[in-house]
Amino acid sequence: MFDHLAQRLSGVIKSLRGQARLTESNIQDALREVRMALLEADVALPAVKDFISRVKEKALGQEVLGSLSPGQAVIGVVHRELTQLMGEANAALNLATVPPAVILLAGLQGSGKTTSGGKLAKLIREQMKKKVLLASCDIYRPAAIEQLRALAKQISVDFFPVDAGSKPLAIAGSALDFARKHFHDVMIVDTAGRLAIDDAMMREISELHAVLKPVETLFVVDAMQGQDAVNTAKAFADVLPLTGIVLSKLDGDARGGAALSVRFVTGKPIKFAGIGEKLDALEAFHPERMASRILGMGDVLSLIEEVQRGVDRTEAQKLTQKVREGKSFDLEDFKAQIQQMKKIGGFGKFMDKLPGQLGQKLQGAQVDDKAMGRIEGIINSMTLQERAEPEILKASRKRRIAAGAGVSVQEVNRLLNQFEQAQKMMKMMSKGGMAKMMRSTKGMFPGMR
Numbered sequence: 001m002f003d004h005l006a007q008r009l010s011g012v013i014k015s016l017r018g019q020a021r022l023t024e025s026n027i028q029d030a031l032r033e034v035r036m037a038l039l040e041a042d043v044a045l046p047a048v049k050d051f052i053s054r055v056k057e058k059a060l061g062q063e064v065l066g067s068l069s070p071g072q073a074v075i076g077v078v079h080r081e082l083t084q085l086m087g088e089a090n091a092a093l094n095l096a097t098v099p100p101a102v103i104l105l106a107g108l109q110g111s112g113k114t115t116s117g118g119k120l121a122k123l124i125r126e127q128m129k130k131k132v133l134l135a136s137c138d139i140y141r142p143a144a145i146e147q148l149r150a151l152a153k154q155i156s157v158d159f160f161p162v163d164a165g166s167k168p169l170a171i172a173g174s175a176l177d178f179a180r181k182h183f184h185d186v187m188i189v190d191t192a193g194r195l196a197i198d199d200a201m202m203r204e205i206s207e208l209h210a211v212l213k214p215v216e217t218l219f220v221v222d223a224m225q226g227q228d229a230v231n232t233a234k235a236f237a238d239v240l241p242l243t244g245i246v247l248s249k250l251d252g253d254a255r256g257g258a259a260l261s262v263r264f265v266t267g268k269p270i271k272f273a274g275i276g277e278k279l280d281a282l283e284a285f286h287p288e289r290m291a292s293r294i295l296g297m298g299d300v301l302s303l304i305e306e307v308q309r310g311v312d313r314t315e316a317q318k319l320t321q322k323v324r325e326g327k328s329f330d331l332e333d334f335k336a337q338i339q340q341m342k343k344i345g346g347f348g349k350f351m352d353k354l355p356g357q358l359g360q361k362l363q364g365a366q367v368d369d370k371a372m373g374r375i376e377g378i379i380n381s382m383t384l385q386e387r388a389e390p391e392i393l394k395a396s397r398k399r400r401i402a403a404g405a406g407v408s409v410q411e412v413n414r415l416l417n418q419f420e421q422a423q424k425m426m427k428m429m430s431k432g433g434m435a436k437m438m439r440s441t442k443g444m445f446p447g448m449r
Contacts, residue, residue, distance in 0.1 A: 009294065027056060048261075051081055091270075096215075100133065102215060103218060104189050104216070113191070121134055132184065134159050140192050176211075192205075217241060218242070223250045223258045242268045244271035334419050395409075
């Protein structure tokens with residue numbers, strides 16, 4: 001989402017190279033470009049003005065000492081102010097109340113409320129170990145109720161059944177009573193949306209808030225809406241005592257203005273960001289990490305957290321021990337590595353969080369996450385012996401495997417070449433050759449060529 005903005009800001013930083021110090025003249029020129037970049041990204045004008053003013057004030061006259069270049073000095077200032085613009089630090093959910101802790105979701109129709117409710121329920125159940133109940137008060141869109149019911153089943157949490165003809169306030173009261181009687185720790189309530197702000201919707205959600213007395217009232221906003229998202233968020237903040245924002249579709253290809261200005265306009269923290277369609281594609285929003293990603297510095301901390309959650313440690317330890325003992329890294333191990341990569345969102349998501357220089361080294365690798373599935377299919381078409389001893393794969397065997405996997409023989413050969421590179425990498429790792437391994441990174445991962 002922030003690729004264009006990151007490129008523009010990178011250009012601004014480069015323009016300051018070779019300067020001895022930051023002066024009003026060169027800062028003025030740089031900030032003019034930053035201002036244009038932010039406006040093109042659809043950031044709200046008041047947020048842009050405030051941001052530029054603070055960056056100018058803190059950058060002017062700043063000495064460039066030692067090995068610190070003016071560009072690096074400006075990066076430091078811009079990083080701090082971007083972080084400040086988006087909220088300084090992650091604001092965690094506040095569930096400190098007598099159970100059930102009610103989380104009320106608000107937002108326009110199509111903003112991603114229902115899906116975000118399912119993602120949030122999964123996150124709370126798995127990471128916080130809480131018993132969760134999902135309930136829907138959206139009687140105007142029966143499909144929303146059925147969607148939430150299906151999501152609840154998929155993630156193994158309870159769903160409050162809605163009787164035909166029930167009114168939203170009656171549903172809310174009954175769901176709250178059900179949650180108390182069945183000892184749920186958290187109840188997440190989905191509400192009705194409209195295509196645009198109207199009095200009836202605002203009145204209804206205000207009444208629901210009065211009945212449910214939620215500890216968290218989260219406004220779900222589509223990050224791809226740009227300036228409209230900011231205006232909508234402000235309208236809801238004027239009516240409801242919002243406690244936070246959930247940005248959905250942050251993985252989209254829009255310009256990202258909502259993420260950079262919704263907190264400034266509403267004064268409410270961004271608590272979560274939806275980064276994909278899968279139910280585990282919801283992550284805590286860390287302003288400092290997001291600022292680092294925008295400036296091409298990567299988000300290694302979030303990447304580490306995703307790996308820790310998604311990777312099977314037992315399997316990883318087994319593979320490490322196998323390599324240390326000098327045993328061969330075979331195609332079955334290769335398939336296991338593909339499956340681990342898929343668990344953390346695929347190679348594209350992995351690269352998105354790498355620092356700019358390392359990410360750029362891999363950009364020419366033509367990452368294709370769909371290729372991971374094809375490679376799994378090819379390996380599954382092999383016999384156990386062929387997976388353990390790929391050197392026996394001659395022309396006739398390759399033709400049989402290609403036919404079984406529904407691919408060409410060329411794709412089988414490509415897989416074997418990638419496997420050989422991965423095998424070399426594992427040997428380097430076993431000998432401590434990390435520098436050699438990084439130099440040979442390109443092309444060794446599934447889907448890269």
